[in-house]
Structures are given as structure tokens and as C-alpha cells.
Amino acid sequence: MSAQTFRGTIRREDLSGGYLVLITDDGHRYLLGGATKALREEGLRVEVQGEVLGEGGPSIAVTSDPILRVTGSKRL
Amino acid sequence: MSLSTASVRARIASVVFFASLTALALSFAASLLFGGAPEAELEPAQAAIDRAFSQEDLVAGWIAVDFADGVDKARYDEIEKSWGIDVEFNSAASVNTALTIGRVPADTPEALDALLDKIRAHPEVEHAEPLFRYAASFVPDDPLFEKQWNFEMIGLTRAWDVSRGEGVTVAVIDTGVAYEDRDEFRAVPDLRGARFAPGYDFVNDDAHANDDHGHGTHVAGTIAQRTDNGEGVAGVAFEATLMPIKVLDMNGMGNSADIAEAIRWAADHGARVLNLSLGGGGYSKIMADAVAYAADKGALVVCAAGNGGRAKVEYPAAYPGALAVSAIGPSGRLASYSSYGPQVAISAPGGDIRASGVAEHGILQNTIRREAVGQSHYAFYQGTSMATPHVAGVAALLFAAGAPDADAVRQALFQGAKKPRSGIFDASPRVAQVKSTANASADDTSATEIGASGAFAGGRSIRHGHGVLDAIGALKALGIPVDRSPGVRFAALVLALALLFLARLTLPSDKRRARTVGLTIVFGAAIASLGLFFMPWIGCPSRLAMPMVRWPLPLIGGAGMNAVFGSALIPFVLGFFTHAGRCRLGRELAIGLSLGFAGALLVEAFSGATIALLPFATPGSGWFAATISAVWFVANACLSFLLARALMGVPEGGRR
Numbered sequence: 001m002s003a004q005t006f007r008g009t010i011r012r013e014d015l016s017g018g019y020l021v022l023i024t025d026d027g028h029r030y031l032l033g034g035a036t037k038a039l040r041e042e043g044l045r046v047e048v049q050g051e052v053l054g055e056g057g058p059s060i061a062v063t064s065d066p067i068l069r070v071t072g073s074k075r076l
Numbered sequence: 077m078s079l080s081t082a083s084v085r086a087r088i089a090s091v092v093f094f095a096s097l098t099a100l101a102l103s104f105a106a107s108l109l110f111g112g113a114p115e116a117e118l119e120p121a122q123a124a125i126d127r128a129f130s131q132e133d134l135v136a137g138w139i140a141v142d143f144a145d146g147v148d149k150a151r152y153d154e155i156e157k158s159w160g161i162d163v164e165f166n167s168a169a170s171v172n173t174a175l176t177i178g179r180v181p182a183d184t185p186e187a188l189d190a191l192l193d194k195i196r197a198h199p200e201v202e203h204a205e206p207l208f209r210y211a212a213s214f215v216p217d218d219p220l221f222e223k224q225w226n227f228e229m230i231g232l233t234r235a236w237d238v239s240r241g242e243g244v245t246v247a248v249i250d251t252g253v254a255y256e257d258r259d260e261f262r263a264v265p266d267l268r269g270a271r272f273a274p275g276y277d278f279v280n281d282d283a284h285a286n287d288d289h290g291h292g293t294h295v296a297g298t299i300a301q302r303t304d305n306g307e308g309v310a311g312v313a314f315e316a317t318l319m320p321i322k323v324l325d326m327n328g329m330g331n332s333a334d335i336a337e338a339i340r341w342a343a344d345h346g347a348r349v350l351n352l353s354l355g356g357g358g359y360s361k362i363m364a365d366a367v368a369y370a371a372d373k374g375a376l377v378v379c380a381a382g383n384g385g386r387a388k389v390e391y392p393a394a395y396p397g398a399l400a401v402s403a404i405g406p407s408g409r410l411a412s413y414s415s416y417g418p419q420v421a422i423s424a425p426g427g428d429i430r431a432s433g434v435a436e437h438g439i440l441q442n443t444i445r446r447e448a449v450g451q452s453h454y455a456f457y458q459g460t461s462m463a464t465p466h467v468a469g470v471a472a473l474l475f476a477a478g479a480p481d482a483d484a485v486r487q488a489l490f491q492g493a494k495k496p497r498s499g500i501f502d503a504s505p506r507v508a509q510v511k512s513t514a515n516a517s518a519d520d521t522s523a524t525e526i527g528a529s530g531a532f533a534g535g536r537s538i539r540h541g542h543g544v545l546d547a548i549g550a551l552k553a554l555g556i557p558v559d560r561s562p563g564v565r566f567a568a569l570v571l572a573l574a575l576l577f578l579a580r581l582t583l584p585s586d587k588r589r590a591r592t593v594g595l596t597i598v599f600g601a602a603i604a605s606l607g608l609f610f611m612p613w614i615g616c617p618s619r620l621a622m623p624m625v626r627w628p629l630p631l632i633g634g635a636g637m638n639a640v641f642g643s644a645l646i647p648f649v650l651g652f653f654t655h656a657g658r659c660r661l662g663r664e665l666a667i668g669l670s671l672g673f674a675g676a677l678l679v680e681a682f683s684g685a686t687i688a689l690l691p692f693a694t695p696g697s698g699w700f701a702a703t704i705s706a707v708w709f710v711a712n713a714c715l716s717f718l719l720a721r722a723l724m725g726v727p728e729g730g731r732r
Binding site (some may be wrong): 014018033054055057058059063067 | 391
């Protein structure tokens with residue numbers, strides 16, 4: 001699957017010790033993996049490039065949200 | 077003439093002594109037999125129960141007041157003004173149960189009674205009583221143990237009196253575990269000294285499953301954190317062996333191939349319980365097959381139901397053969413984040429910080445800081461990931477207590493689980509009872525249930541499965557007796573000594589004159605009826621510090637008490653080797669052990685314990701198994717007694 005670009009807001013979930021979710025402007029939720037160091041801020045407005053790894057890959061989040069493996073990002 | 081009078085007096089004295097010992101023993105046995113009064117009788121009997129506790133059982137100057145559900149702090153602060161006392165919620169779990177404790181000024185028992193009567197008369201008070209101390213259970217010295225409300229909720233301290241998970245391997249298939257010092261990784265302090273089996277890192281393909289996230293170490297801590305080590309917190313099955321397996325990367329994400337391989341690897345390398353605090357929505361045939369493979373190999377695969385907060389259980393929890401765990405908070409309610417559905421098998425504490433905003437309503441364990449993997453901290457987590465290791469840990473306790481296979485563990489977990497709707501929620505060993513919330517029931521009925529009418533259609537709900545995890549209930553369902561008080565053990569010794577005098581009295585007079593009652597006999601009776609009771613005194617806590625009839629035998633196993641120790645077999649083997657020889661000490665030890673076994677077996681006849689290895693007595697199958705087991709215990713007690721008596725008839729120097 002090729003890389004795509006998403007715009008949205010970062011949400012720090014408080015479950016399982018914490019993980020990052022991107023809520024896109026069109027209302028989709030993605031679990032964030034990969035290069036997420038710059039994204040660890042609740043409410044951050046971002047544009048993210050990455051690859052969606054199918055629906056609900058196994059993770060500590062234990063949800064059906066698809067995983068977005070981040071390759072690049074910038075703050076908006 | 078005077079000699080004969082003295083002999084008669086001695087005889088009368090021994091009869092009186094024997095009679096009083098028997099009366100004492102019978103009263104103990106009666107208290108065991110009738111100890112479990114039906115709930116309806118509790119209220120009128122309350123005064124008698126209060127009196128039955130000695131002053132040492134009471135926490136001086138403290139009472140427990142259980143308000144009607146829904147009474148909050150503001151309301152009880154108002155009510156308590158007229159009583160002149162100050163009560164507060166007992167724990168994080170009390171917010172919805174309205175159970176409070178507080179200091180009272182009353183300095184005499186009469187003043188305390190008068191105050192309690194006044195409090196009980198208030199319409200918004202369900203019950204009030206002195207605060208009881210439960211000293212029988214093992215309480216670890218870990219300084220943060222008091223923050224582990226979740227362990228109280230599932231009855232762990234009493235369960236630890238009979239099982240701590242020794243000899244059972246639990247695989248933690250997760251982000252790894254901070255269990256060794258290697259490169260930048262450091263073992264967290266509260267896992268140092270815990271038991272580990274070799275694991276594997278499927279992310280980096282090496283034998284070092286170090287944690288670079290924190291999730292896996294937290295989960296491993298719930299299962300087997302080092303306990304009673306004066307550091308941090310406790311773990312559910314702290315004598316179990318952890319098998320660290322890394323399948324999730326530093327973001328807590330993984331793939332189905334690694335996880336499927338890890339499941340097979342763990343099952344092939346001796347793990348009896350697999351903990352999978354992970355999941356997602358995608359169905360994977362290879363992972364489903366791996367779960368089926370592990371289940372076929374006899375492993376119990378315990379999985380997190382999911383954190384979607386909706387009626388969809390995620391994978392792998394939803395695969396056939398997996399045991400799906402939903403999460404409850406300290407109130408006993410299903411946590412708002414917890415997934416639910418028909419696959420949910422059981423619920424367990426997973427914390428609920430969201431509901432209250434209070435961090436301490438989470439699950440506290442030792443783990444690493446994600447931003448600095450070499451640094452340790454104690455953190456409150458919440459999630460079905462945290463509920464899952466509670467079930468995995470209790471499963472380890474059940475295996476260690478002699479459950480023969482994963483099916484027996486599964487059945488015991490389900491049968492022993494508490495139904496939230498049943499009302500009484502015996503959650504705290506410090507206080508007599510904590511009531512489950514009315515809200516939990518309301519919560520259930522508002523959901524889409526399997527049955528149209530109620531929350532627990534067919535004994536199972538989509539939110540809690542078979543109910544809320546309960547270690548005590550599960551052990552009992554397995555036929556393992558859990559002591560209610562040290563008096564139970566003492567009763568066996570008293571019975572043994574009573575039988576000693578009965579045996580001596582009924583010996584022909586010439587043999588009686590030749591038989592002295594030495595310390596060796598009393599010592600034998602003591603170690604049979606109390607076990608190696610001195611071990612904890614010399615700093616070696618041991619599972620053998622319990623009555624020999626309850627000693628575990630995991631290899632031959634079977635649920636319930638095993639027939640090797642739970643019978644007259646051991647006394648007969650000892651008797652066989654010592655009856656004819658000249659070894660007086662050996663024979664006296666055999667006499668003592670036989671009497672100790674006889675006493676302990678008589679107590680078991682009334683304890684409701686079941687005996688395994690009897691084809692017609694399936695443990696936990698109700699009155700039939702209990703009756704057959706009781707007959708077994710009495711018959712073996714009689715055999716042990718007759719053996720002791722026969723050995724006592726052997727001349728002290730041995731037969732010539």
C-alpha cells in the first residue's frame with residue numbers, strides 16, 4: 001500500500017499505559033505507529049504521511065481502529 | 077489399697093481430660109459444620125457474631141458503616157454529625173458501595189454497642205459493626221500493596237494461604253518484560269528475584285525479550301510481581317514462572333505472524349497459561365489456528381476483550397479456544413472503555429480512571445518509562461490489558477493448586493465467579509462485606525443482553541461473561557478448601573490429641589501400662605495436622621505449612637484434594653516400615669502422624685472439600701461429590717485411628 005497524507009488532530013489515549021490516535025478532519029480514527037516522536041502532544045494539529053496497515057492490526061490498544069505507520073509529519 | 081485409689085483417680089482424671097478435649101473438638105467441628113449460616117439469618121445473629129469475636133479480632137476504636145447505595149460523601153458528612161463521629165470511604169472501591177469506616181470515641185464495649193445501635197437505627201444505614209481484623213491471611217510487606225484495591229476485590233490474600241502459583245509457567249506475549257540487565261535495558265526492581273523461563277523476541281529475532289515500551293512489564297507485574305520483598309507492589313501468582321515473549325514493537329504494535337508463532341512457541345515450551353493483553357479487529361486464520369493449537373496442547377489462552385467500549389470483542393479474544401476478559405473498575409461496574417459481547421468469558425479489575433479522574437482507580441504495577449527504557453517507575457494503568465493478567469494469574473494459582481488441565485481451570489474460574497446481580501460482593505478482607513453497586517445491575521439490564529429478560533440469562537452476561545473473577549470462589553470450585561480461620565487447623569490437632577487419649581484408653585491394660593505418650597507422638601500429630609508450621613517462623617514461607625492432608629501433588633494432581641495425602645495412605649506406609657522394627661522414635665512418629673491424619677481427615681469431612689482420583693466424585697459437582705468425599709474422609713480417619721491404636725499396642729522396644 002502506498003503512502004498517503006492525512007490531516008487531523010492528535011489524541012493521547014489514556015488506556016494500556018497510553019497510545020496515540022489521529023482523528024482525521026473527515027472523522028476517521030487511526031492508531032499511530034512508526035515515527036511518532038514529534039506527535040506526542042494532546043490536541044496537536046498535524047499533517048501526517050504514512051501507510052495504513054489494514055483494519056485493526058494487533059496492538060496494545062486492542063481496538064478495531066486501523067494502524068497508520070507514520071513516515072513523516074508536520075505541525076499545522 | 078492407697079495405690080489402687082491413686083490408680084482409679086488417675087483413670088478418672090484421664091477420662092475427664094479426654095471428655096473435655098472431645099467436647100472442645102466437637103464444638104470446633106460444629107462451628108465448621110454450621111459456620112456458613114444462610115444470609116437471611118445473619119441479621120438476628122449479628123449480636124452473637126459480634127460477641128464471638130474476641131477483643132483481639134477487633135480494630136480498637138474503629139467501626140464500619142455501610143450506607144444505602146447512593147449515599148455520597150456530602151450526605152454522610154451531614155448524617156454523621158448527630159453521631160459525633162467522622163467516617164470516610166474505606167477504599168477506592170467504596171465510592172459506589174457507600175461503605176465507610178471511621179474512628180469512634182466509645183471507650184467501653186457498652187458505649188460502642190449503644191453507638192452502633194443508634195447508627196443502625198438511621199434509615200439510610202444498611203448496617204454498622206465494629207471493624208474486624210482478619211489475621212489468618214498472608215499479607216505481604218510490599219509498601220504499595222494497600223493501593224492494590226484490585227487484589228482485595230478478587231480475594232487474593234486468602235487465596236495465597238493455599239496457592240501462590242509455584243511451578244506454573246505463564247507466557248507474557250506482549251512488548252517484552254524488563255527482566256534482565258542488558259545493553260540499555262534494566263530489570264525493574266520489583267521483578268528482580270522473580271522466576272523467569274527462557275523467552276523469545278519475535279520482533280528482533282533473538283532470545284532477549286526486553287521491553288522497550290512498558291506495557292508488557294506492567295502486565296507481567298500483575299501476574300507475578302515479586303511479593304513480600306519490602307518493595308513496591310504485589311503480583312497475583314508471585315511464585316509462578318514468567319516466560320517473556322516480545323511480539324509488539326516500541327509503539328505497542330505487532331503483526332499476526334509474530335503473534336501466531338509466539339503462541340505456538342509458548343505452548344511448545346511448557347507455558348500452561350498464555351497472557352495476550354493485545355488485539356485488533358482483523359481476523360487472521362493463522363492466529364486462530366495458533367490459539368486452537370495452544371488450547372489442544374493443554375494451555376489456557378487468556379486474552380483482552382478489547383478497549384472499544386462497544387459490543388464487539390476483538391481478536392484474538394474472539395477466536396474459539398481463547399478466554400476473553402472484560403474490565404471492571406473499583407465500583408464493580410464494567411469500565412466504560414471495555415468491549416463486551418457473547419465471547420466474554422469473565423470480567424476482572426482493569427481499573428477505571430476515566431470514570432472518576434482519580435489515578436488510584438487504575439491498576440498499579442512496576443514498569444519502565446517509555447521515554448527512558450532503563451528507568452523504573454510505579455504506574456497506574458487501565459484497560460482490558462490490565463484485567464487479563466488478573467485472570468491469567470488466578471489460572472496459575474489454580475494449576476498450582478492441582479487443577480489437572482485447562483478445562484478444569486476454566487470451569488473453576490466460571491463456577492467461582494461472582495454474579496454482580498447477586499448483591500453481596502465480598503471484596504475486602506479488612507472489612508466484612510462490600511456490596512456491589514445497584515448501578516452494576518442497572519448497567520447490565522440497559523445493555524443488549526443474550527437473554528431478553530435479564531442481565532444474567534443462562535448464568536452469563538455479555539458484559540461480565542460468567543461473572544467477576546474471584547480467586548477464593550475458583551479455588552473452592554476446584555474443591556480446594558480455603559481456611560476461614562486458624563481455628564480450623566487447631567481443631568485437627570485437638571481432635572488428634574483427643575483420639576490419642578481414646579486410643580490409649582481402649583488399649584488392654586497391660587499394653588497401656590507399657591505405652592508412654594512421648595513428645596515424638598505429639599510432634600508427629602502436630603506436623604500432620606498443622607503441616608510444617610514452623611517453616612514461616614524460621615523465615616522460610618512454604619506451601620507445606622498447611623495440614624499434610626492438603627499438601628498438593630501437581631504431578632498426579634486432579635482437582636480437589638489428592639487421594640495420596642488426603643487418605644490414610646501415608647500413615648500406613650510409615651506404619652508398615654516401623655511397626656516391627658526396634659526404632660522406637662520412628663514408630664512413635666508414625667503413631668503421631670496417624671493420629672494427626674485422623675484428626676485432619678475428620679475436619680475435612682466437615683469442610684466441604686472434595687477428593688480427587690475418585691471416578692465417581694467429580695470435584696465441584698454438588699452434594700453428591702461432597703457426600704462421597706465426606707464418607708471417604710471419615711473412613712480414612714477411622715483407618716488412621718485404628719492404625720495408631722495398633723501401633724500403640726506394639727511394645728516400646730519392638731516385637732521380639
